[in-house]
Amino acid sequence: MAKYAQYTSVSVARSRTQIEDCLERYGASSFVSGWDRARGISAVGFEFNGLVFRIEISIPADCTAQEERQRWRVLLLVLKAKLEAVECGISTVEEEFLAYVMTPGGTLGKRLLPQLNGIAKSGAIPPLLGVTPVCVPACPGTCLPGRDRQAADRQRTGRDELGVVASAVDDR
Numbered sequence: 001m002a003k004y005a006q007y008t009s010v011s012v013a014r015s016r017t018q019i020e021d022c023l024e025r026y027g028a029s030s031f032v033s034g035w036d037r038a039r040g041i042s043a044v045g046f047e048f049n050g051l052v053f054r055i056e057i058s059i060p061a062d063c064t065a066q067e068e069r070q071r072w073r074v075l076l077l078v079l080k081a082k083l084e085a086v087e088c089g090i091s092t093v094e095e096e097f098l099a100y101v102m103t104p105g106g107t108l109g110k111r112l113l114p115q116l117n118g119i120a121k122s123g124a125i126p127p128l129l130g131v132t133p134v135c136v137p138a139c140p141g142t143c144l145p146g147r148d149r150q151a152a153d154r155q156r157t158g159r160d161e162l163g164v165v166a167s168a169v170d171d172r
């Protein structure tokens with residue numbers, strides 16, 4: 001068993017309330033928590049800057065009440081540390097919680113982690129939302145999630161296919 005909070009007597013309900021209070025104090029605009037015993041998980045969801053995040057805690061069937069209390073305390077510790085790093089300007093909410101961003105197919109982490117070694121080796125990021133990336137030939141390994149080749153060219157050169165300087169305002 002992990003050491004942090006291994007002897008805690010703080011209830012799961014109290015930890016959950018403290019997590020909610022912490023997220024609210026740092027500016028979250030919504031919060032939800034729940035559990036699914038059949039899947040062996042508890043989860044919290046929250047929203048910052050228009051992005052929805054979901055963090056799951058594994059609660060296997062053989063997990064003791066003490067271990068469950070400890071896991072909730074650890075989650076509170078992690079959230080406090082990440083949000084304090086954001087508050088101090090070390091990072092952003094998006095950087096700290098990137099793996100937990102919800103997409104139509106689940107969290108980014110759950111979608112990308114199985115492909116991480118391939119991404120690291122190739123440098124190509126797979127499409128996430130059914131949008132085919134547009135790769136820029138002049139920048140190997142760089143793929144822009146664009147709508148068309150012209151958008152990629154404007155992004156790369158600042159000019160359209162006729163050589164006209166692209167507007168500072170994106171018309172998409």
